[in-house]
Amino acid sequence: MTGVRIRGLRKSFRSLTRRTHVLQGVDLDVEPGQVVGLIGPNGAGKTTLMSCLLGFLHADSGEVSIDGRPADDIDVRRRIGFVPERMNFGRRATSQAFLRYMARLSKADVARVEALLSKLDVAHGARKRLSEHSRGMLQRVGMAQALLGEPDYLFLDEPASGLDPNGVLLVRDLILEQKERGRAVLLNSHQLSEVEKVCDRVYFLDRGVIGREETLRHDTTIPIAITLLDGQTVELDVGSEEEIAAVVGRMVGEGARIIEVRRRTADLEGMFRSGR
C-alpha cells in the first residue's frame, strides 16, 4: 500500500456561457494508517475532489493515483470503500437485500452482511425497506456497504450527517478502528469537532486550492502550550509525557508562574473564520 496521491489536480466545468474552475492545482496525500480530513466551505470543491478520486470525474490535468494506479482501475476499486453523503438506492429493497447486492458487486463475502448489520446496530431493521429507514439508519447502512469488501482505502463524505450521538460515536470508533488496521481514510466533513477527534492531518480547501495543511497528531512529538500568569504562552514540542513533566518542573524551578499546560491542537474553527 503506497497510499493516495494527488498532484496538481485541476478540474473545471463548462457550461454554454462560461467555464468554472473548481479545482485549481490540488496536492494531497493520504498514507496507510492515516486519517486525513478535508474541510472547507460549501462550493470549495471538496465533492469534486472526492469525485475525481473515485474516478467519477475526469481531471483536466494532474495526477490522481491510489496505490500508484489510476483511480478508476477495477483492481483499485476492489480495495476502496465509499460512503456518500446521501445514500440513494432503490427504496423498495430491504437493507439486508441491498447489502447483499453490494457484497456481490464488491466480490465480498455475503456472510459479512449480518456481521456488519450487527456492528453498525441496524440488525433490527435488516428486513425493513430502505424507504422506512431514518436518515441516520441510512447512513449506517451506507457505512456498512463501504466496509463490506474490507477496503484498504475508505472515502467518507459526511459520514456522521444525520446521526444521533450514539451513531456519531460509532462512526468515530469505526474510523479509528480502520486507522489501527493500517487503512487510509479520507474524511470530508463539516463537523470540525469530529475532524479534530479522528484526523491526523487536515487539508483546508477553499475555492479550489488547498489553503492550508495542518498536522493534528504527530507520531513522534507532542505539541504543548504553557500559559504563564502574565499572559505569555510558550509553545514547544516534546517527545513524551515524562518530558512535559520535566519541562514544567524546570520552568517552575526557574521561577516561571505557570497557570495552564495543554496539548496544542489546530484551531480548525479559526481556519474557517480566517478563510485560510
Place this chain on the structure above:
Amino acid sequence: MSVVILETLRRHFTSGAYLVFVAFLVLVAVGSTFLSGQPGQWRSFVALLTLIAGAQLIGPEFSSGTLQLILSKPINRSVYLLSRWAGVVLAIWCAVGLALVADWMALVARGAPIPWRRMGEGAFGLSWSAMLVCAVLAFFGSFLRSYFNVGLYLVLQAVLGMALAAIDEIRPDMPGIIGASARFFDAYPAMGSAIAALTRNLFPDVPRAVAVDWVLLIASNTAVLLLLACLLFRRREVPYGAD
C-alpha cells in the same frame, strides 16, 4: 454480470407498477381472446411496457445517485450497462410470456383451435423488437439524465415519421418554405433516403410473420447501439453531488 441482471429482475418483480401492468396485460389477454377468439390483442400494451421499463435503464439511477454508489464498486461500466439492458429485456420477455400463456388459456377455455405459429411469431416479434427499443433507450441513457432517454426516443420517432410523410407529400411548386423544402429534397435525394434508413433501422415495424432479414436487422442494430452506448458510458462523468 448475473448479479446485476438478477437485481434488475428483482426490482421489476417487486415493483407495484410492473406487477399491475403485467396483471393488466394478462387480463386483456384473457378477456379479449376469450371473447373474440383472436389472440394477441395485448401487443400494443407491450410496446408501452417496453418504453416504461427501458426508460429506467440508466438515467434515473444517474440522477438519484444510485449509479455513483454502484460505480464505486469493482464493476466494469460496460458490463453494468449490458447487464441492466439484459435484465430489462428479460423482464419484458417475462411479461410477454405470461400474456402468451393467458392467450392460450383463454383459447382452451373457449374451446377454440390454437394458432400456435401465429401466436409464437407474434410473441417472438414483440420480444425481439423489445431488444432494439431497449438498446436505443440504453444508448440515449448513456449520455442523458433522468427519463430524457424516452423523451428523445419519442420525439425522434415522431419527427422522423412526420419528415418521411412530409417528403412524400410536398411538391416543389408549393409556396414558401414548403416548396423550398421539396426542392431541397429533390436536389439532395440522399437526405430523404437517410431519414428513411434511420427510421427503418431505429424504429422498424414488427411484422406479423417473422422474417430472417428482420431478425438479423434487429440483432445487428441492437449490437451496434449497445456498443456505442458502452463507448459513451465508459467515458461519462458521474458527479455524485453538488459542492
